[in-house]
Amino acid sequence: MWLYTLLEVLDTKGLLFFFFVFLLIIDFQKSKNPPNFPPGPWGLPFLGNVFNIDIKQPHIYLTKLATVYGDVYSIRLGRGKTVFVTGYKMVKEALVTQAENFVDRPHGPLCERIYSGNGLFFSNSYKWKKQRRFALTTLRNFGLGKKTLESVIVEENRFLQEELEREKGQPLDPHMLLTSAVSNIICHLVFGHRFDYSDDKFQTLLKLLSKTLHLEGSIWAQLYEAFPSAMKVLPGPHNAIFSYNEKLFAFVKEEMEKHKEEWNPSCPRDYIDSFLTEIKNNAEDPAAGFNETNLIFCALDLFLAGTETTSTTLRWALLYMIKYPEIAEKVRAEIDKVIGQLRHPTMADRVNMPYTDAVIHEIQRKGNIVPLGGPKIASKDTNLGGYFIPKGTAVIGNLTSVLFDKSEWEAPEDFNPGHFLDTNGKFVRRDAFLPFSAGRRICLGEQLAKMELFLFFTSLFQKFNFSLLPGVEPSVEGRIGATLTPLPFKICATPR
Template sequence: MIFQALFECLDVSGWLLLGLAALLLTDVVRNWRPGTFPPGPLALPVLGNVFTGVDYKAMENLAKQYGPVFSLRRGSERMVFICGYRMVKEALVNQLDSFVDRPVVPLFDVIFKGIGVVLSNGYLWKKHRKFTVTHLRYFGEGQRSLENYIKVECSFLCEAFKEEQGKPFNPHYTITNAVGNIISSVLFGHRFEYTDGNFRKFLELDNEAILLFGSLQTQLYNVFPSLFNYLPGPHQTVLANYKVIELFLQKEVQKHQEEWNPDQPRDYVDMYLAEMDKMKDDPQAGFNIESLVVTTLDLMEAGTETAATTLRWALVYMMHYPEIQKKVQAEIDNVIGQSRQPAMSDRPAMPYTEAVIYEIQRLGNIVPLGFPKMASKEASLGGYIIPKGTAIITNLASVLFDKNEWETPDTFNPQHFLDSEGLFRRRDAFLPFSAGKRACLGEQLARMELFLFFTALLQRFTFTAIPGEKPSLEGLQGFTQSPEEFRTLAVPR
């Protein structure tokens, strides 16, 4: 009788209001946060905290309010954010097996398909990671050493800068091309000329996509992918860019298939083709052409973007701190001189240069929020219970700027990495490559690139700002944090 009376009393607008109330109640019940789960700001019904800033500074402000382990809701998905060196170390180092998996991030999933070496999980990931680590090491030995690749490319880069004749120029894509040539030599067995239009287009599209990953509208795609598939916006540009990038890589793989000689492997792709043949009876390992293309994308991006962006930050900081640039050059002149190229064997004798490079990485803060991870099992962190399958974001910026770990966290200060006797010292809170089982695969390659490229450039040139064009120290945050576009003067020494 009650329901019949209610039915007779309500008009269309009343039924709409009742339906809305039922939806809101369902949302509240379904997304109720248990007391054992990390706290966080009040979430909007259905939307969650989608309007909360996605940059690392916003995360720092939330950590001040809710503590180093807190949560946000994107749509119906809860994500846990971890801040500060002590808690990030607890998650990534002390609990090695608790946060190993990758969550499904819709935009990443469309592009990377949950395969390859960076965003895959389980057996496929373990097999691809082991294969990649083994063969990156293989191509780093003997005459085909990574150091030789880098030293050759240093010569090309310095010549390209010399051709600018001390006039203003933007070094962005020359540097990115040079760094990209190292991983390209490992993957494909060849480098790309700086005048190669196809590779330049690859780099430009990739850079644009990485910047757009940081926009709010792109992040909204990850919350409502079914809706945003039909809406215009930066997410459509990202997807379109990656289609062109994937086609570029497919053509490189196809060339290798046509020329492949299993008895004479030339590079990583040749070795992968051999592994496909070897693992054909184990389809769960995922060694196939689609995975090969995605893996080359993983490695091209990982082996190019962060190191190239760090070198661009290096030029920005040298222009802002000419006295530090002079001290680096004095050490280069004293240890290496001008008659030969820098070599990795020089690094132990150059503590100040090494300290400056580390400080560039620290303050440059290239990947502030790292790659997302996921709880692979139920875990306890900071007094809270993190259920299996929960997405985790480690705020690496909060580690690199942790006031409890760094004497002057917001200042460019190479002394952070020097002891009282001027010798280089490592710092536990230096985690630009993340840590644990999902730490960056290319860390050793990146360290070699940064040392050899940086010392080669400062051996040959002094970098100065153009009057009235001093580059900004404020970064542009996409997926990585990069300098704003700038021009410089490379004055031959």
């Protein structure tokens, strides 16, 4: 009897061993590189390199890998391999020269569960082209790049300054205040109105937005992408991504329903009104994506993009100006000389303020808000950097490696406004300045962000001196998520 039991156990163990070896062989075959595929580090069976990446500074780790494997290399993140492109020349080759080959987004499990091919960021092909063109046209119709929007930003600056003055120089965390001010600009364009800073619902949503972006760039999101079947049933912070998105979706849906009650096709007030008109006009073209579900996702994308990156850049601006007071003093001197203290800044002033313009650009470069940029997918078999990239391969242009490219910047690790000034002190545009990415998928809010950064930054430093608490040294260490944000800090804003 005992011999029969022993043989049965051995048979079970043998079967399990055979099954495991079988899975290993399948995994090896699936992960085998085609000829001349970009090289990369060895990964664990089934897991790949997902646990090799430094979760605190993945952009730094991925940039350093290029020193070992070259400017075009691959790593395996769970199920599939991703090609990383490093350095200005190669990133430009991928995103600009071969823009048509790398324009679409890959649809990973996380993105597919949330968006299902909707929105401005994660739609592709015909739908994406129609939606991007419509968004750009509509935002321009409602003031993007015009004096009308400039006056909206100036008015929001007034609200922001009143809030800072109300603190009477006492310590405050500028995070939510700056986020509220910046968000109100995109809210004006998308929803047709601003929110009061004391609006609890608005503040809750902005906090959810910040938490969502942090989680979407965390190891938990990477694990979900790599092992979606397992992560769907496992507990963990990744589940909050979906609940947060549902609440944000519900917020935009409520705004849409309010618009439908007062909608007048002949007199659109904002992006939502215009989209509702397009739904009516494109009833026979469902592939264009003009439907209520996609309206919510597109409006949410604009709300997200128009809030997070610019407000984060302004937080970095405060830190860098406190860390380098001699630079801040030069900025204030130029503000006083060109604008003075009696009128508000305008975009017309920028051409006469090369030093301030250079400082803002250097804040964007060093702040490195979107370290890796958005992923792309090869639309056909192609070659990049001498390597073969098969159709369907995910490709990421490492923007950190561009903004800190030693062959493009004199002192990439230093905070140096001189990167954007010539020997005569005039502003100089730099080709390797790509904080908004490049190519067909370049950030559609670039023009808005530049306007906001100049007007908010100059207004803040025109009216206030900023400092940290006594004895506290400014830290420029960032916290990574979908964006790179400063660690929490408090400032004292003293009227000049």
